[in-house]
Amino acid sequence: MKKKILFIANVDWFYLSHRLNIGLEAIKEDYEVHLAAKFTGCEQRLLSLGFILHPIVIDRGSNLVKTTKSFFQIFFLINKIKPDIVHAITIKPIIFGGLAAKFFSNVAFVASVSGLGYLFSSSDLKALFIKFFAKLFYRLVFSKQKIKVIFQNKEDLNKISEICNLNSKKIALIKGSGVDLGVYKPIKKKLDSNIILFASRLLKSKGLIEFVKSAKEMKSKNLIFFVAGMLDKENPDCISKEQINKWERSGIIKYCGYIENMRDLICESKIVVLPSYYGEGLPKILIEAAACGKPIITTDHQGCRDAIIPNKTGFLIPIRDSKALTLALNKLLASSRLCEKMGVAGREFAIKNFNIKSVNDKHLKIYYDLIKNK
Numbered sequence: 431m432k433k434k435i436l437f438i439a440n441v442d443w444f445y446l447s448h449r450l451n452i453g454l455e456a457i458k459e460d461y462e463v464h465l466a467a468k469f470t471g472c473e474q475r476l477l478s479l480g481f482i483l484h485p486i487v488i489d490r491g492s493n494l495v496k497t498t499k500s501f502f503q504i505f506f507l508i509n510k511i512k513p514d515i516v517h518a519i520t521i522k523p524i525i526f527g528g529l530a531a532k533f534f535s536n537v538a539f540v541a542s543v544s545g546l547g548y549l550f551s552s553s554d555l556k557a558l559f560i561k562f563f564a565k566l567f568y569r570l571v572f573s574k575q576k577i578k579v580i581f582q583n584k585e586d587l588n589k590i591s592e593i594c595n596l597n598s599k600k601i602a603l604i605k606g607s608g609v610d611l612g613v614y615k616p617i618k619k620k621l622d623s624n625i626i627l628f629a630s631r632l633l634k635s636k637g638l639i640e641f642v643k644s645a646k647e648m649k650s651k652n653l654i655f656f657v658a659g660m661l662d663k664e665n666p667d668c669i670s671k672e673q674i675n676k677w678e679r680s681g682i683i684k685y686c687g688y689i690e691n692m693r694d695l696i697c698e699s700k701i702v703v704l705p706s707y708y709g710e711g712l713p714k715i716l717i718e719a720a721a722c723g724k725p726i727i728t729t730d731h732q733g734c735r736d737a738i739i740p741n742k743t744g745f746l747i748p749i750r751d752s753k754a755l756t757l758a759l760n761k762l763l764a765s766s767r768l769c770e771k772m773g774v775a776g777r778e779f780a781i782k783n784f785n786i787k788s789v790n791d792k793h794l795k796i797y798y799d800l801i802k803n804k
Contacts (some may be wrong), residue, residue, distance in 0.1 A: 432462040433801055436513040438523040439467045439505060440488035446532035449519060449607070455477060455790040456797065464511055466504070484511075488522050505530040508537060514801050515540060521564060526570030538576040544709035545733055546586055546605070569594045574639075576803070578796050580604050582711030585732040602796060605736060606712035608789030609721045609780060616723035616777060617697040622766065625700035626759065629658040629692060629715045630706070632674065633667045637705030637729065643752035644759060645682045651763075658695060659689040667708075696722045701762055701771065704728045707749035712736050721780040723773035727758045743776035 433457055437449065448772045453463045465476065466484040473483055486503045489496035501748055504526050508516060517540040518527035524541045531539040572579060572594040580602045581587035587603055590596065626645075630636040638657070645655035662668045677683045689695060692715065696702060702719035704726075710733030720727050726744030728734040738744040745761070747754040760768050 433515075433519060433797075434462045434464065434511060434513040435515045435797065436464045436466060436484075436508065438486075438488075438516065438518045438527045439465075440520060440522055441467065450476075450479075451608075451610075451786060452793050453481060455794060457481075459794060461797070464513065466507055486524065487603065489580055501526045501530065505533065508534055513537060515797055517542065520544060521546075524767065525564070525567045525571060528574065528577075529567070532571070532574055538578075538797060539571075539574055540580045540800070541571070541577070542577060543581050543586055543590060543711065545582065546589070546709035548772060565593050572596055572600065574578055576800060576801060578602055580796070581792075582606055583733045583736045586709075586711065596686055602792070603790055604792050606717050606784055606789070607714055608786030609714070609717050609784050610786050611781060611784075612717050614696070614721035614780075616773065623698055623700040624652055625654045625656050625699040627656045627658065627695065627702050627719075628704065629656075629695070629702070630704060630713070631662045631665070631690075632657070632659050632669045633662060633665060633708060634669060635667050635706065635708040637703075637707065637749075638669055640705045640750060640752040641703060641757055642677055642682055643756045647752070647756050648759065649682065653763075655683045657683045657685045657690050658692070660689070692718055693722065696724060699724060701759065702726050703755065703759075704734060705749070705751075705755055706734055706752050707731055710734055717780060717784040720776035721784065723777040725762055725769045725772035726776065727755060727762070739775065739779055743772050743779050755776065 435454060438677065439449065453465065457462050462482065463480070464482045464484060466486050469483060469485050476483055484507055488500045488506065498689045513540045516527050516531045518524045519542045526541070530539060531537050568590065577600055579590070579596060579600055581590070582605060584603065587601060591601060628638065632638060641655065644792045659672055674685050678685050689770055696719055702715065703726045704706050704713055704716055706729055708712065712733050716726055716728060716734065720737065720743060723750050726738050727747060728738060728744065729749045730746040731749055735746055738746070745758040747758055
């Protein structure tokens, strides 16, 4: 009889392509793989790949009625499917899925903490209030016996381990979600690019304001400041579409929306920038950029600093510092040789650290060990 895995997320699975890849590897290993999430038109493609789909809506706000409904959707889904493993991704699926899984002693639970997000990076009163309760629920969820909590960087691992008193048997460090090195690879271009790329959700804490300020300072130069990413309207930190349009009308940036396959745009770019102060895990755009042999500018901040070798594959700058970003850009733009050298080193760094096969194998080993020890 096939072993069953239920993945739970609060966004469409095609926005989580790296998790999709892990699911596909599980299918190859003869697992029955269920996906629970909000789906937005990708159902037929997912079904054709062998996934079993369960449309649910996980409320991202703080409405008590909607939150309770989300929890019971997951509870009844686990009761119906009776999976061997529930694998939840990001904070609300982890809390709802983890609490529900505690009612089923024979169900193992995997939590992917892919960064601590806006909640842990913000200092506003609402975020601090919700964070207090999030910590309580984390402690409750992570007290489950059959559990593995996966972190993408050591800072998150140490912080949550201390809050929840996690022992070493319950935790795993897997640096990022991996990248397909056969797809994301350097492609030689005939002409020297003038594209500076920012690719992320359109949040203030991702450093988009700093990116735009730097673009304004460098407007006189023959550069194109590309912004790629989705609007996250449910996030209080989201920058409005009206503001994006205003920047674009002013000729400061060029906005290209959400792009499913980032490889071509990365390869067309000269430099990839992510000046984030968000609660990152290990930003996927940075490991994709490294794999494509592009120099990187990012912040000396949790998760971001783990994606580069400072001064070798890219530059680290302070958070919320557009002037430092401009200086770093000018340094790279002044030397094509430096860009090329950092790109080559970045590719080597990606090969050693971010191979998606290694990431998938580590996940499958976690599933195997949890099921074996049931």
